[in-house]
Amino acid sequence: MRVGICGGGLGGLSAAIGLASLGFEVEVFEKSSSLRATGAGLNLWPNAGRAICGLGLRDQYGAISVKLDRYLGYDANGKPLFEQDTRDWPRKYGAPSVGVYRLALSSMLATAYGLEKIKFGHEVRSVENKGDKAICHFSNGESYAGDLIVGADGIYSVIRDQLIGGVKFRPNDHHAYRWRAVIDLDEIDVDPAAQTGFYTPGGWLSVIPIGGGKAYWFGSVSGARNLDEFIDYFRCWTHTHIPRTLSITPRDIIVESPLYDVDGIPYQWTHGRITLLGDAAHPMMPDLAQGASQTFIDALALRNAFAKTKDIDQALHEYENERRPAANYVVKCSQKGSFLGRNKVEPVAVRYEKEIESQNI
Numbered sequence: 001m002r003v004g005i006c007g008g009g010l011g012g013l014s015a016a017i018g019l020a021s022l023g024f025e026v027e028v029f030e031k032s033s034s035l036r037a038t039g040a041g042l043n044l045w046p047n048a049g050r051a052i053c054g055l056g057l058r059d060q061y062g063a064i065s066v067k068l069d070r071y072l073g074y075d076a077n078g079k080p081l082f083e084q085d086t087r088d089w090p091r092k093y094g095a096p097s098v099g100v101y102r103l104a105l106s107s108m109l110a111t112a113y114g115l116e117k118i119k120f121g122h123e124v125r126s127v128e129n130k131g132d133k134a135i136c137h138f139s140n141g142e143s144y145a146g147d148l149i150v151g152a153d154g155i156y157s158v159i160r161d162q163l164i165g166g167v168k169f170r171p172n173d174h175h176a177y178r179w180r181a182v183i184d185l186d187e188i189d190v191d192p193a194a195q196t197g198f199y200t201p202g203g204w205l206s207v208i209p210i211g212g213g214k215a216y217w218f219g220s221v222s223g224a225r226n227l228d229e230f231i232d233y234f235r236c237w238t239h240t241h242i243p244r245t246l247s248i249t250p251r252d253i254i255v256e257s258p259l260y261d262v263d264g265i266p267y268q269w270t271h272g273r274i275t276l277l278g279d280a281a282h283p284m285m286p287d288l289a290q291g292a293s294q295t296f297i298d299a300l301a302l303r304n305a306f307a308k309t310k311d312i313d314q315a316l317h318e319y320e321n322e323r324r325p326a327a328n329y330v331v332k333c334s335q336k337g338s339f340l341g342r343n344k345v346e347p348v349a350v351r352y353e354k355e356i357e358s359q360n361i
Contacts, residue, residue, distance in 0.1 A: 001310070004029065004144045006124040006136055006159060007152035009036050011278025011295040013109035013118075015150055018055050018303025020113065027144065028113065029136070031123035031153075035106045035115075040182045040255060041216025042100050043068070043195060043208055045352055047361065048293035049095025051300040060108045065098035066209045070194040071349035073339065078239040081199060084349040093357060097349070099195070099208035099216065101182065124158050127151070129272030148312060149274045150302070157280035163271045169260035172285060174337040175220035179230050181254045185215040189241045195349075198240050199340045203233050205242050217245060220259070220338070227254060261285060261335055265328045270316045277302065282327035284334040287341075289348060290356065291334075294327050297361075326361045 001024045005012045008030030020026045030036070044052075044065070052061045067090075073081040090096045110118060123139040127149055134149040136159075151159030160167070190196040190207050197206035205219030224230040234242045262283050269276040278295035305319040333355045337343045345351060 001025065001148065001306075001312075002146035003027070003148045003150065004134070004136055004146040005150045005152055006122075006127075007154060007278075007280070008032070008110075008118050008120070009152065009154060009278070010106065010109065010292055011280075011299060012150070012152035013106070013113050014052070014055060014296055014299035015152060015277055015302055016113045017057070017109065018299050019306065021056060022303065022306055024306070026113075027146075028118045029122035029124065029138065029144065030118055030120050033120050035103070035110055040102055040180050041208060041210040041214075041218070042102055042105065042292050043289045044098050044100055044296075045289070045293050045356065046089055046093035046095040046097060047356060048296045049098065050093075051293075051296040053095065054300045055296075055303065057108070057112060060112065064104040064108055064211055065100040066193070066211050067096040067098055068193065068195055068208065070191060071347060072191060072194050072196045073347055074196075074198050074240065076198060076200050076237045076240065078198075082347050082350075084347060086349060097352075099210040101210040101212060101214060101216070104211065124151075124153055126162060127159050127274050129274060132273065134273035147273060148316075151274060151276045151280045152278050153280050155279040155283040157276065159274065160266060160276055160280050163274065163276070164266055164268060167266060167283065168263040169283075170263055172259040172261050174287070174341050175222055175224075175259055177224060177230070178218060178220045178257050178259055178286065179227060179254055180216065180218035180257075181249045182210065182214050182216050183245070183249050185209055185213050187248060188215050188217075188245055190215070197339070197347075198237065198242060199338075201340050201342075203230075204338060204340070205234065205245075207241075207245075217249070222341075227251065227256060259285060262331065265331055269320045269324055273312060273316075275302075275316050275320065281324070282331050284331045286334070287336065287338045287348075288330065288334040288351060288355070290330050294330055298323055298327070326359075329359065330356070330361060
């Protein structure tokens with residue numbers, strides 16, 4: 001079976017690894033000229049770990065990730081708000097919660113698939129079903145015809161827009177932007193085996209270790225319209241590490257991302273021999289930190305569906321039937337906001353157990 005995957009991010013590469021393990025002829029097309037690593041760092045949960053291990057990458061994943069034993073929360077004066085012990089999660093849930101450097105994760109997946117096989121510089125322009133084949137056309141003038149096309153081309157998916165007319169995005173009700181960066185872990189006074197967050201109703205900032213002596217910080221402030229306003233919000237938080245952390249982070253490495261909610265989740269992922277995966281299928285807010293985790297689960301589910309049957313239509317039906325309702329549920333959970341925000345949700349580690357593991361998602 002010939003499979004073309006549009007998108008060489010986490011979803012596209014993990015899907016390629018899974019389908020290639022079945023003996024399929026898989027080709028990955030990526031619009032960028034090199035591996036994408038937008039986002040700097042990631043918190044991946046046990047459900048992501050189970051999926052990654054299910055794709056046969058247990059040892060590689062363990063080598064690049066940092067096990068998180070605790071989730072710690074404080075207020076702006078450094079007073080404890082909560083502590084969630086997660087040391088038993090590998091036994092309880094089959095995998096730990098971890099911090100990981102996104103480029104290390106992308107490189108691990110690319111190596112497992114074969115970096116030399118990724119076709120960079122291939123931006124998808126359109127797709128079409130033609131009989132029992134699916135065809136994608138690229139902006140460089142090339143085309144690819146296969147038995148299956150997987151649209152893993154991200155939150156602003158061209159393939160999704162063509163198949164279902166797109167989805168509507170609206171500004172997030174809680175925060176307009178998220179800022180983040182990677183710096184040296186020994187420069188920050190935080191627990192090296194924990195996610196450490198400082199929270200108020202108006203803004204927050206968290207840090208996780210991501211391996212290689214690096215830490216990933218990320219945060220949002222309600223009403224902040226630019227980086228200067230974000231940094232200014234934390235200037236008086238002198239009982240925390242945050243003012244110093246922000247002052248020593250080079251401004252040119254700080255990533256700014258606008259935050260949008262989705263109005264109208266894609267109601268159908270599969271059209272003929274073309275299907276969606278990852279952010280293309282279920283764009284979601286980062287407040288529950290489940291975007292990447294759900295993407296890995298998609299990839300394993302797609303692989304498992306084809307492991308059961310080589311009937312393409314049946315396999316795609318089983319894949320979407322299993323994943324779409326679950327992913328849409330997580331999208332809705334992710335729209336509730338962050339800890340101490342407008343909806344007064346619980347800390348993310350508590351929410352993960354209650355909203356994700358309790359539903360076996």
